[in-house]
Amino acid sequence: MSSPIRVGLMGLNRNTSTSNQVPGLWATKTHLPYILASPKFKLIAVCNSTIESSQTAIKNHNLGPEVAAYGSPEDLAKDPNVDMVIISVMVGKHYMLAKPALLAGKDIFVEWPLGASTAEAEEMAGLAKEHGCKTIVGLQARASPLIIKIKDLISSGKIGKVLSSTVISSFGGLPPGGMWPTGAEYYLDINSGGTPLSIFFGHFLDSFVHVLGDFKVLKSSMRTDYPLVDIVDMSGNVLQKDYRKTTPDGIQILGTLESGASASIAYYTATNPSIDGTGVRWMITGTKGQIEVTTPESQWQMGPPGTVLKARLGRGAEIETIDFEDLVEVKEVNERVFPAVNTARQYEAFVEGRTRDFPDFEAAVKTHKLLDRVKEEAGW
Structure with a gap:
């Protein structure tokens, strides 16, 4: 070695x-x-x-x-x-x-x-x-077996030509809309670079275009529903009331991909867990079949336990639950647990030169520019 x-x-x-x-x-x-x-x-x-x-x-x-x-x-x-x-x-x-x-x-x-x-x-x-x-950026969902499996299913032609993709997600894992933990105030500033748009939404958007390709036409809207929040300590005690927040609570994208498929993505903020506990629901519809991904309310990029991949692979086929974690992985990856495992997979991909499974700086710049486009189209 x-x-x-x-x-x-x-x-x-x-x-x-x-x-x-x-x-x-x-x-x-x-x-x-x-x-x-x-x-x-x-x-x-x-x-x-x-x-x-x-x-x-x-x-x-x-x-x-x-x-x-x-x-x-x-x-x-x-x-x-x-x-x-x-x-x-x-x-x-x-x-x-x-x-x-x-x-x-x-x-x-x-x-x-x-x-x-x-x-x-x-x-x-x-x-x-x-x-x-040589560079690598922590968009670790690219290395997840879920994303690898979805890409393989699409490239196999089993759902035919992709016609559309629809996503609805909560900003799961974030505190309730009216409160925010002390020490993380930067997340409330749209100009800080580390916001719900760039982190929560950005991680998923990178996965979306990595799987389905770039946007040709894109329209977007964003809104802030909680412009004032209370800063709280670890026990929930209010340290500062009515702290000004300039980041979005809702983000919507509607557009057409370079492939010709239509695409819509909607992220929302709620003060309570979602009704059925679902964080991300991602549908990919083709001429022959369909793929559905559901995750618990957590951070997409980390590969939360409880994520389910279902598909109808061909016209008239039965709906099946796809095992996407059937990969043979090295001991150092198998021993890692949520939220660390996808980061470990990135390291392995880097060493092995599997550039499909991790983004370098140039790929990250593309995602930065796409997020800028979302902001510009939304008038922010």
Whole structure:
């Protein structure tokens, strides 16, 4: 086996808390367990905002004295022992943290959204191309067996030519419309780059066009139903009333794909769980059959347990439930659980060069531009 890819991880939290409001939780839940388990990667360094923070994270996660501690992205980028940099922090810091690594020619994994704006994403993609960096972006649903199976069913011709696709989804997993957790206020600012539009909706939209192709014609609308929300602590106590919110609670797209198929996508916000517990309901209708995907109210990209794929594969065929998790996967993936498993699958696809199953920076720029188009068509 070839030598493992030597990794520098940015954004690892200093303790092992599993609270959703702890900074660095995503790196702890998803990136770190896979990297430590996989023989294809080796953790070389941790980089947080200070050397002290990195040292504390190394100590509390029992990573050992051989893991270097850095307090700046420039210092991490200068380490000749680091082959690949992983950035798992709030999107507003992606550009400033990624640029030194790109200039140093490091391979790089940046969580989605790639940048706080399309301009940032485009510059990072340009730097990666200029300096020969291999790149990956955390749109992990592309690596999920669900998406792979849907693409295979469509390409097999079993539902015929795709005529239409319809999606209705709640912003499942978000707090009730009138409340928001402290520490995540950036999510309420349409200009922050990390919003319901770019994250919840953006993850699904990337999957949608990855499966069905790009939009030729697109019309959209967005609305904010809860312009004022209360900021609350972990116990639900109100810390600030009537905080201004500028992000959308409802997003609708109606259009025609390059293939000629019609498409409609609607996302809504509700203060209660959906009536039947369904988060995403995605229908794909062809000339011979139909595919339906339903998920619980959770985050699409993570592959929530309870997701069901049904299909009618051919005219007059019976409806069948499709087993989409019948893949043979390596031990390091099989041992991962929700919400980490699709991220592990991305790493495997990256190492194996399966570019269909993970987006690089250039692919992420396309999704950024599509989201810009949605905003522009909606008059935002």
